Amino acid sequence: MPATVDARDVQGLVSRGYGGLPYARFTLLSVGPADAARAWLRDLAGRVAPADRSRPPSAVNVAFTWSGLRALDPPPAALQGFPVELREGITEAHRTRILGDAGPSAPETWDWGGPGSPTVDALLLVFAGDAGALSTLAAEELAAATGHGLTALRRLETTPLGTPNREHFGFADGISQPTVAGLHPAGRPADTVAAGEFVLGYPNEYGYRTPRPVLPPSADPGGLLPKDPDGGGPDLGMNGTYLVLRQIAQDVGGFWAYLDRATRTAGGASSREAQIALAARWIGRWPGGAPLVASPDRDDPAMATLNDFAYHDVDPHGLRCPLGAHIRRAHPRDSLDPSPGTERSIAVDRRHRLIRRGRSYGPPATREPAAGADEPARGLHFISLSANISRQFEFLQQTWLNNPKFAGLYDDADVIVGRAAEGGASFTIQGQPVRRRLVDVPRFTTVRGGAYFFMPGLRALRYLGREGAGGVGA
Amino acid sequence: MTLQAAVTIVAEVEPGRVDDLRTVLGSMTGDAAGNPVLPFGALPGVHFARLLLLDETVDLDGASLPARLVYLSDVDGSAARHLGALVAAGGDGLDRVFGACRGYPPTATPGGRLAFLRAHLSRPDAAYVNTVGRTSRQILEEAALRDEIEGFLDGRDWSGSDPGEVRAAIADLVASRADLQWARRAASGLGLVGQLRLWTERIALVVLGLLLLPVLLVALPVLLVMVRIHERREARQQINDPSSVLGGRPVAEREDLVTQNPFSAVGFVKPGRFRRLTLTVLLRVVDVASRQIYNHGQLAGIRTIHFARWFFLDDKRRVLFASNYDGSLESYMDDFIDKVAWGLNAVFGNGVGYPPTRWLVFGGANDEQKFKEFLRSHQLPTQVWYSAYPRLTAVNVENNAQIRAGVASAPGSAKEVEAWLARL
Numbered sequence: 001m002p003a004t005v006d007a008r009d010v011q012g013l014v015s016r017g018y019g020g021l022p023y024a025r026f027t028l029l030s031v032g033p034a035d036a037a038r039a040w041l042r043d044l045a046g047r048v049a050p051a052d053r054s055r056p057p058s059a060v061n062v063a064f065t066w067s068g069l070r071a072l073d074p075p076p077a078a079l080q081g082f083p084v085e086l087r088e089g090i091t092e093a094h095r096t097r098i099l100g101d102a103g104p105s106a107p108e109t110w111d112w113g114g115p116g117s118p119t120v121d122a123l124l125l126v127f128a129g130d131a132g133a134l135s136t137l138a139a140e141e142l143a144a145a146t147g148h149g150l151t152a153l154r155r156l157e158t159t160p161l162g163t164p165n166r167e168h169f170g171f172a173d174g175i176s177q178p179t180v181a182g183l184h185p186a187g188r189p190a191d192t193v194a195a196g197e198f199v200l201g202y203p204n205e206y207g208y209r210t211p212r213p214v215l216p217p218s219a220d221p222g223g224l225l226p227k228d229p230d231g232g233g234p235d236l237g238m239n240g241t242y243l244v245l246r247q248i249a250q251d252v253g254g255f256w257a258y259l260d261r262a263t264r265t266a267g268g269a270s271s272r273e274a275q276i277a278l279a280a281r282w283i284g285r286w287p288g289g290a291p292l293v294a295s296p297d298r299d300d301p302a303m304a305t306l307n308d309f310a311y312h313d314v315d316p317h318g319l320r321c322p323l324g325a326h327i328r329r330a331h332p333r334d335s336l337d338p339s340p341g342t343e344r345s346i347a348v349d350r351r352h353r354l355i356r357r358g359r360s361y362g363p364p365a366t367r368e369p370a371a372g373a374d375e376p377a378r379g380l381h382f383i384s385l386s387a388n389i390s391r392q393f394e395f396l397q398q399t400w401l402n403n404p405k406f407a408g409l410y411d412d413a414d415v416i417v418g419r420a421a422e423g424g425a426s427f428t429i430q431g432q433p434v435r436r437r438l439v440d441v442p443r444f445t446t447v448r449g450g451a452y453f454f455m456p457g458l459r460a461l462r463y464l465g466r467e468g469a470g471g472v473g474a
Numbered sequence: 475m476t477l478q479a480a481v482t483i484v485a486e487v488e489p490g491r492v493d494d495l496r497t498v499l500g501s502m503t504g505d506a507a508g509n510p511v512l513p514f515g516a517l518p519g520v521h522f523a524r525l526l527l528l529d530e531t532v533d534l535d536g537a538s539l540p541a542r543l544v545y546l547s548d549v550d551g552s553a554a555r556h557l558g559a560l561v562a563a564g565g566d567g568l569d570r571v572f573g574a575c576r577g578y579p580p581t582a583t584p585g586g587r588l589a590f591l592r593a594h595l596s597r598p599d600a601a602y603v604n605t606v607g608r609t610s611r612q613i614l615e616e617a618a619l620r621d622e623i624e625g626f627l628d629g630r631d632w633s634g635s636d637p638g639e640v641r642a643a644i645a646d647l648v649a650s651r652a653d654l655q656w657a658r659r660a661a662s663g664l665g666l667v668g669q670l671r672l673w674t675e676r677i678a679l680v681v682l683g684l685l686l687l688p689v690l691l692v693a694l695p696v697l698l699v700m701v702r703i704h705e706r707r708e709a710r711q712q713i714n715d716p717s718s719v720l721g722g723r724p725v726a727e728r729e730d731l732v733t734q735n736p737f738s739a740v741g742f743v744k745p746g747r748f749r750r751l752t753l754t755v756l757l758r759v760v761d762v763a764s765r766q767i768y769n770h771g772q773l774a775g776i777r778t779i780h781f782a783r784w785f786f787l788d789d790k791r792r793v794l795f796a797s798n799y800d801g802s803l804e805s806y807m808d809d810f811i812d813k814v815a816w817g818l819n820a821v822f823g824n825g826v827g828y829p830p831t832r833w834l835v836f837g838g839a840n841d842e843q844k845f846k847e848f849l850r851s852h853q854l855p856t857q858v859w860y861s862a863y864p865r866l867t868a869v870n871v872e873n874n875a876q877i878r879a880g881v882a883s884a885p886g887s888a889k890e891v892e893a894w895l896a897r898l
Contacts, residue, residue: 094726433637
């Protein structure tokens with residue numbers, strides 16, 4: 001029996017993607033004077049949407065970077081137990097290397113979050129049912145923040161969710177999400193993941209609680225925080241999570257132009273069908289969402305949201321869905337060592353899951369490559385939630401997406417968001433009698449910004465915002 | 475016949491010379507293959523090599539331990555032959571490296587250098603080789619063969635062809651190339667002498683096992699209870715661990731530059747004769763098992779390790795572990811936990827700072843975060859690291875060998891041909 005998560009104390013974004021709230025705006029903030037910022041946070045905590053409320057008419061969530069947490073000036077003990085990933089941030093040199101953020105994706109070139117830009121302290125996420133409601137609510141929230149000395153560094157607008165939801169390359173996105181045991185209603189066993197993989201303070205897939213800031217009792221005299229179930233100390237991490245935000249720009253024109261070049265017949269004829277078929281092999285699903293492993297030859301609306309499948313029994317060698325396809329790398333299900341096709345293999349996959357809460361930005365793209373035309377900025381504000389940034393987000397990006405050696409391959413990084421330190425530009429389509437290989441496939445996405453955040457539980461928000469208690473005296 | 479040797483040289487660094495040595499090693503860091511001091515790329519038959527500087531420290535009782543220079547290489551053939559090649563290729567570069575060590579001849583001659591290296595050569599207590607008998611030359615040649623075949627396949631649209639036709643076309647390609655004729659013969663592998671050595675050891679082990687079985691059956695429960703008693707006592711002890719440093723950054727700075735990474739770590743053995751003895755026996759078991767069982771492609775299910783070794787230092791007060799592995803440290807550690815937590819517990823559980831084990835093999839590494847902290851806090855920067863094939867994973871190497879084996883043998887059944895083509 002899994003531990004029940006105290007959903008009243010968890011921010012809503014953990015349990016739901018707010019699909020019913022198609023309009024969203026993310027604002028990057030800089031914190032001013034600590035006293036004023038804490039007053040803002042005290043007040044805001046009452047408006048933050050908790051995870052136990054279904055179908056809210058609008059929602060506000062908030063998260064802090066390491067510098068933001070420090071700017072709130074909590075007692076020093078409160079800053080002790082945060083993981084090195086949060087403290088160093090996404091732009092630390094080794095992290096940059098493992099994440100593949102080099103060349104046009106290097107932090108030095110980022111629009112925000114890089115070494116040249118102002119330090120991001122906080123992220124305010126506002127969701128609403130329509131454009132008007134969003135702009136009203138976002139303006140109110142921004143006024144509340146700026147009224148307390150915070151400064152808006154950047155507004156990240158998002159594309160309203162469509163039905164079905166497609167990212168800019170034209171593919172259904174966000175189909176596969178983990179079911180959080182003890183928070184979500186029961187789901188498919190293979191998708192059901194221990195709460196502690198996403199929510200701090202609960203047992204994770206190894207049966208342990210992920211390390212998090214647990215304070216000495218003296219640091220929480222008012223008893224605002226939940227208690228650490230193991231040692232009884234005030235638990236600042238409990239019911240919180242870590243949020244990774246990455247702005248990933250998509251070159252939609254380049255994407256389809258390459259596909260066109262790569263699929264022309266010997267006679268030079270262009271084929272829309274062939275372009276889509278190749279792109280589907282990169283992704284592992286058809287534009288409509290049907291997984292290639294279930295429907296290798298054509299899109300199938302009946303399978304648009306099909307997620308109950310595995311790889312090993314039907315397709316161990318990638319003849320239906322290439323071994324290097326995006327979804328097969330990001331979520332290998334039962335296809336990896338040890339013992340592919342068994343529960344042991346799925347157990348490994350479960351230790352590297354992410355809750356994805358990203359939203360697209362920029363105007364919806366048409367599939368026609370705009371020859372030579374200036375394209376508007378488009379992409380994805382990628383958001384992932386997990387309890388362990390290193391074992392989940394970073395591992396996934398480095399070992400499964402960027403790694404040209406994934407699943408026994410030689411030189412294939414993920415075409416969609418993979419960037420290897422060197423090489424990795426091939427894409428192998430396993431086949432009979434023998435594979436087909438594309439070499440020198442360009443990258444169609446670049447990272448434009450990013451940061452690691454701690455998204456506290458609601459009681460932790462009140463604690464961080466509590467009156468008067470600065471770090472100096474405590 | 476070629477077996478690999480895990481060459482291990484440990485020398486004490488003169489107290490005043492550590493910084494100089496660090497500078498010399500630092501100058502080699504960026505280019506282990508071609509640096510002017512010790513160009514590893516010029517040495518024949520080397521798979522991997524590294525130079526490590528262990529700083530001066532104290533042991534668990536506070537007694538001082540001098541700084542040490544550790545030279546490790548994984549080579550084809552004997553250690554003696556490798557030392558000869560090292561002296562020949564290294565020349566006075568060796569003086570710059572080992573000149574900082576105690577007992578190094580003040581005016582070095584080739585003979586003096588060789589004598590010094592020999593005097594400091596030791597046998598590791600356990601050594602693992604991904605595939606016993608596969609030479610670095612074979613690995614490089616087979617990688618080149620695979621590149622040739624892949625390039626050839628890229629040049630044509632094979633859809634509609636019969637698998638047999640594709641295979642025949644590849645065979646024709648190899649046959650037509652003077653530089654690929656070697657691929658038409660099977661790899662030499664262990665050869666008769668190597669096989670004989672392995673089998674002799676195997677038979678000796680079986681005989682020994684049968685003889686000792688009655689003793690073991692009686693002793694094993696007693697030993698396990700003793701282990702448990704030690705575990706419970708140790709759980710109450712707080713041992714200050716001088717080898718534990720959270721110096722992750724200097725290590726990480728050199729990680730993830732290529733497909734492979736070196737891992738080097740040093741730690742103290744838990745105090746007392748019992749732990750020392752347990753670890754001595756277990757490392758012997760690991761050594762034998764690596765040769766007899768895990769001698770082709772995997773170590774207890776882990777396919778990402780090329781070479782690994784363990785050896786005692788300072789009268790068995792410390793152990794050094796060094797390996798060459800594929801991919802990220804995070805995935806390496808996950809692999810360990812997911813696949814061989816029991817084995818790690820049995821071996822590393824004898825080390826100070828390891829998460830508590832139960833009955834030798836339970837607990838321990840299953841506490842993922844504590845285990846990762848243990849490894850990270852005992853990891854050492856590898857000052858100089860050389861790989862003869864830095865862009866190949868062990869899985870790639872094995873696949874290349876299978877591709878070559880398919881070229882070298884007769885076509886086989888339709889199913890076999892299909893399976894072989896799937897390797898491309």
